[in-house]
Amino acid sequence: MILFQNGTLVYPSGSRSADLLTDGEKICRIASHIDPPSGCEIVDCAGKLVFPGFIDAHTHFDLHVAGTVTADDFSSGTKAEIAGGTTSVIDFGTAYPGETLNEGLDNWFRKAEAGCSCDYGFHQTITEWNDSISAEIPDMIERGASTFKIYMTYDTQIDDCTILKVLQRLKECGTTTGCHCENSGLIDALREEYAADERRRKVSSHYLTRPAAAEAEAIGRYCHLAEVADEPVIDVHLTCLEGLEEIRAARRRGQKVYVETCPQYLVMDDSLYDNDDFDEASKYVCAPPLRKKTDQDALWKAMADGEIQTVSTDHCSFTIAQKELGKDDFRKIPGGMPGAETRPAVIYSEGVSKGRITKEKMCELLAENPARLYGLYPKKGVLKEGADADIVILDPAAERTISVKTQISKADYAPLEGMKLKGAIDQVYLRGEKVAEDGRVIKENRGQYLKRGLPEFF
Numbered sequence: 400m401i402l403f404q405n406g407t408l409v410y411p412s413g414s415r416s417a418d419l420l421t422d423g424e425k426i427c428r429i430a431s432h433i434d435p436p437s438g439c440e441i442v443d444c445a446g447k448l449v450f451p452g453f454i455d456a457h458t459h460f461d462l463h464v465a466g467t468v469t470a471d472d473f474s475s476g477t478k479a480e481i482a483g484g485t486t487s488v489i490d491f492g493t494a495y496p497g498e499t500l501n502e503g504l505d506n507w508f509r510k511a512e513a514g515c516s517c518d519y520g521f522h523q524t525i526t527e528w529n530d531s532i533s534a535e536i537p538d539m540i541e542r543g544a545s546t547f548k549i550y551m552t553y554d555t556q557i558d559d560c561t562i563l564k565v566l567q568r569l570k571e572c573g574t575t576t577g578c579h580c581e582n583s584g585l586i587d588a589l590r591e592e593y594a595a596d597e598r599r600r601k602v603s604s605h606y607l608t609r610p611a612a613a614e615a616e617a618i619g620r621y622c623h624l625a626e627v628a629d630e631p632v633i634d635v636h637l638t639c640l641e642g643l644e645e646i647r648a649a650r651r652r653g654q655k656v657y658v659e660t661c662p663q664y665l666v667m668d669d670s671l672y673d674n675d676d677f678d679e680a681s682k683y684v685c686a687p688p689l690r691k692k693t694d695q696d697a698l699w700k701a702m703a704d705g706e707i708q709t710v711s712t713d714h715c716s717f718t719i720a721q722k723e724l725g726k727d728d729f730r731k732i733p734g735g736m737p738g739a740e741t742r743p744a745v746i747y748s749e750g751v752s753k754g755r756i757t758k759e760k761m762c763e764l765l766a767e768n769p770a771r772l773y774g775l776y777p778k779k780g781v782l783k784e785g786a787d788a789d790i791v792i793l794d795p796a797a798e799r800t801i802s803v804k805t806q807i808s809k810a811d812y813a814p815l816e817g818m819k820l821k822g823a824i825d826q827v828y829l830r831g832e833k834v835a836e837d838g839r840v841i842k843e844n845r846g847q848y849l850k851r852g853l854p855e856f857f
Contacts, residue, residue, distance in 0.1 A: 406444025
């Protein structure tokens with residue numbers, strides 16, 4: 400048994416000074432004061448915040464993409480996550496064209512055999528649609544991969560006709576899908592234009608050919624398809640005010656649209672692409688790309704106002720050498736950045752400590768909301784008797800500086816190199832066992848598979 404004393408327990412509805420007792424893998428008691436049971440370990444949390452374990456519902460580990468494989472597999476990726484206070488991840492399994500959904504999910508289970516240091520689950524990506532794929536949706540739900548992903552761009556994209564059919568089927572099954580929303584045709588036309596001259600070798604061509612309008616149009620189209628299907632939907636990695644306006648319009652029509660954003664869209668902007676040093680500028684290539692500072696401000700306010708429900712990483716890491724695959728053609732730069740181990744601390748430092756959001760809102764965005772939306776609540780995402788003892792202790796007074804020198808991810812750069820953080824993750828407990836301390840993983844491969852239930856449409 401472990402007794403966490405004198406800390407401030409954080410909930411979306413408010414925070415309270417209380418003691419918390421764990422027994423094995425579960426939280427067994429919460430009270431204003433708990434006398435230590437005989438033989439119990441005591442953790443003094445005075446002056447510190449006690450959060451439920453954070454959930455990252457958007458990762459890409461061991462993903463074959465852009466002619467290469469992401470730098471982080473499940474072993475290194477989940478170590479990075481747990482070190483930073485994330486106790487559960489949901490990665491995107493993929494059934495590629497010609498594969499069944501069950502075959503695709505089997506492949507991701509094999510990838511996870513590399514070892515996981517936090518608990519893990521899978522969404523299932525749908526890349527084609529037919530009667531057989533439709534018939535497998537209940538199989539995915541039964542196996543715990545209970546939510547899905549579709550793309551409106553890339554070679555895994557599906558067309559509008561297929562999207563509507565997918566949404567109609569998921570409504571029948573009581574679940575939903577996230578969507579990568581960008582207008583593929585618009586992007587392709589701009590990319591062909593920019594690749595026809597000297598702009599082919601400019602990293603800045605990446606963001607100039609993926610404008611906010613391409614994202615906003617796709618979000619609007621996705622929402623209208625969901626309107627016809629009468630299906631709640633999720634927009635993943637929202638980057639811009641223009642896209643947010645499309646979501647607001649859908650909500651005014653009475654639709655349920657859930658929104659995720661990522662730290663990179665809150666603290667980085669598109670000026671980072673305007674650098675003649677390819678290796679430096681290409682570090683920030685991701686899709687959708689970084690936007691304007693005005694978009695950052697809009698996203699922070701939307702988070703504070705409850706218009707954005709979750710903050711995930713979209714962790715999709717590459718090395719500088721891998722980014723150089725696109726040195727002669729911006730279209731070939733692998734898109735994605737690391738961010739697994741810094742998300743909670745960045746959101747606290749840039750959000751809570753700067754007064755943009757409250758600590759309660761942080762708990763909602765990083766823990767309770769993703770747990771509810773992705774079928775994990777109340778096992779995960781909340782400090783509650785009977786819940787898993789996933790506990791994160793954050794020291795608001797501590798200061799850290801982000802550096803590749805202390806990074807666990809196998810990416811050989813840190814996108815936020817040199818950022819000074821106010822507040823740091825002190826200790827991390829996974830199902831009642833301390834697994835990380837002061838940014839170091841002290842116990843590896845303790846992760847278990849999360850067989851998730853159906854989403855809660857709150």
